[in-house]
Amino acid sequence: MxxxxxxxxxxxxxxxxxxxxxxxxxxxxxxxxxxxxxxxxxxxxxxxxxxxxxxxxxxxxxxxxxxxxxxxxxxxxxxxxxxxxxxxxxxxxxxxxxGDALDRAVGAYLAERHRVATEPVQDPSLSTPRRRRAIAVDGKALKGSARLTTARRHLLSAVTHGTVVTLAQVEVGAKTNETTHFQPLLAPLDLTGTVITFDALHSVKANVAWLVETKKAHYIAVIKTNQPTAHAQLAALPWRDIAVQHTTSETGHGRRESRSIKTCAIADNLGGIAFPHARLAIRVHRRRKQSGKRETRESVYAVTSLDVHQASPADLAAATRGHWAVENSSHHIRDVTFAEDASTVHAGxxxxxxxxxxxxxxxxxxxxxxxxxxxxxxxxxxxxxxxxxxxxxxxxxxxxxx
Structure with missing residues (x-):
């Protein structure tokens, strides 16, 4: 190995x-x-x-x-x-x-390792465009850390897509408090031009406005019913009239899954979407067939500050898929290989x-x-x-x- x-x-x-x-x-x-x-x-x-x-x-x-x-x-x-x-x-x-100092030290070290590992080869004959750096913001509970008088610890992390490294990590009091730690987590990082992905819990208007205006970053924000106005506006777009722009499929672990993506430019002069700096609406349709079970279908809506000239449908599909891949590339390894969920360490x-x-x-x-x-x-x-x-x-x- x-x-x-x-x-x-x-x-x-x-x-x-x-x-x-x-x-x-x-x-x-x-x-x-x-x-x-x-x-x-x-x-x-x-x-x-x-x-x-x-x-x-x-x-x-x-x-x-x-x-x-x-x-x-x-x-x-x-x-x-x-x-x-x-x-x-x-x-x-x-x-x-x-804990903050240790996480800063390890995050800085991993950022340097990631920079060296992913820097492009200096070969003028290679003209393949480099994909934008993407970072997922995601939380994870330390299940074994709970005690009768103490709730389980919960961590919020910033993790790179692709070659997975954790650039920053903070401890939050409870899962419902994750959103208040979003800006402190990302504030020390240079995010210029980077795409930040996160689930619906972090699709908070103040946070995404801060990403674009202060950190000069882009975002892809999943929109669910916790943002009722934006969700209703996205669902009402004429998706039936828009052709599928990119598809992917994979088979493994007794499961077959396919995903298709459609995008729709958001016209500000027609009211736009009730979300800061949104330029494109995204609909990802997933079809999943587990061996011995019925096929399931799901549509997920998102918005992004990237416009059609900055990201293709394939780029957006890779970024949305890359966010969920963090579960397998980091959290799953911590739980299975390092037995994190089984750990009963709880002091300090x-x-x-x-x-x-x-x-x-x-x-x-x-x-x-x-x-x-x-x-x-x-x-x-x-x-x-x-x-x-x-x-x-x-x-x-x-x-x-x-």
Missing amino acids: LVKLGPLDAGRIADLRPYFDVVPDPRSRRGRWYSLTALLLVCACAAVSGARSIDELAEWGQRASNALLSVIGIRVHLLRWRRAPSSATIGRVLGAVD TAPRAMATLRNLAIGVLKTLGAHNIAKTTRAIRDEPRRALPILGITNNPDTHGT
Whole structure:
């Protein structure tokens, strides 16, 4: 599986250590043996090796050789032995670490990895136009984090389409509060010219106006009955008179699905649509046939700030499909490969920190071309030394101060 990742070019893989260096240490100076960067690096290496729990994070360090621990920054004791941090130490640190700072550090690191992985090849003979960058805003509950007196944690993330990396993540109090965190989540990101996709929950007029006017971005907003005026206007458009402009179909997992898309320009002088900066109305019609079940059909309406000269029907179909693909490319992997829903970690910021480490592992492996994260992490787990170059860490301990 590791052969499929391609060559680990040290000149193109950013070193994770400087990013962790800026995360503030929540511990007092007294009695502190391990540096925060070294502790977080143990966790990161364990995560790309498939670790699912705090105990498994510590087990990676216990399997690592003294040479690997030295590279990571684990200091030698006065008695000249070197010991990896215990699960209790890791748990205390993850429970106290600044979740916002850790997410910013990991998001910045993954943004750089994504930029390098997706930058076009400098070949003048290649004239294929580059597709617009698209980012999905989506929420996810950490089911196992709930307790009798505490609701389950809920995270809102900004995730790239295609090569999936999580660029930003914030914790929200409850699912109904997601919309108030939409702008704080995206505010630090450079979104100029980027298409932002989101479901009907986030189709809030103030947020989409902010995207276009302040962040100079574009949006594709799903409109359902929670926006009754806009939904009624979209449903009343003459869709029967508009030809299908693009179709796709796929078969797999006992299911056959086809999707067709129609678009309609929105004329401002005829009243437009009751949604800020809307230029095109979109209708996506889905037909799904599950083995042994009746065929289902569904029409979904959306609006976009892109006009006909900025995005073709095929581009819009790819963007709408790409949004839902985030479920399989990120959330499904976190739940199945990393057992996120089964995790009972609940103390302090530890649930969020564990989710951030899973985002880091998925992002770095995706940018290296991994298609099957479960198989790739198993291959890395067999030999702990394999995790370091994947995170841009060289085998020379003198290249970075600790």
